[in-house]
Amino acid sequence: FRSNCEITRVEVSQSGFAGMMIKTDPNKNDPTTWFGNFVMEAVKVHHNYVHDTLGEGFYIGNSFWNTGQNGVYPHEIRGLELHHNVVVRSGCEGIQYSCSPGALVHHNKVVQTGISPFSNSQNAGVQISGGSSGMFYDNTIDSAQGVGLIIVGALRGGDSLTVSNVLIAHSNLFEGSSRLPAETCGVFVD
DSSP, rough: OEEEEEEOOOEESSSOOOOOEOOOOOOOGGGGGGGTEEEEEEEESOOOOOESSSSSEESSTTTTTTTOOOTBBBOOTTTTTTSSSSEEEEEEEEEESOOOOTTTEEEEEEEEOOOSSSSSTSSOOEEOOTTTTTEESSSSEESSOOOOOEEEEOOOOOOOOEEHHHHHHSSSOSSSSSSSSSSSSSSOOO
């Protein structure tokens, strides 16, 4: 889909990767998929139950917004609303979103994330990535194997991100001391 999509009251379980993946990868041979030529708009995802995924619960937008891939940059998602979803037992992050200026992400519950990540940096509760701004509020993150909430490379000049009323509990509970301080916190912002 390109725009004006609503996904609601769907249960996803035991997916081979993400429970829901919402993005179009930029194709080096197709300029209509590149940043500036394509914008996904009005994406509303709410009241869904995603559990027991091998990858992310929700993977929204491309994770290489800041660097591009194969010489091209991914599209934006304008008007993203992600709310009242429940994610339980995801292999990687419960929610990862990027490329989403002005996003409204609220009233989501994310529990037991990062239980079988494919790399040490994929075990957070929620990751807000490059090109994202807007509001992240009234979310619950419980029992992330890594950082509860990680915000990396999110903002561009002139954008803002407000994070408020977020409960992060039982994150980074591990044995040993082989991790860096940035990997052992409840919230990490670069």
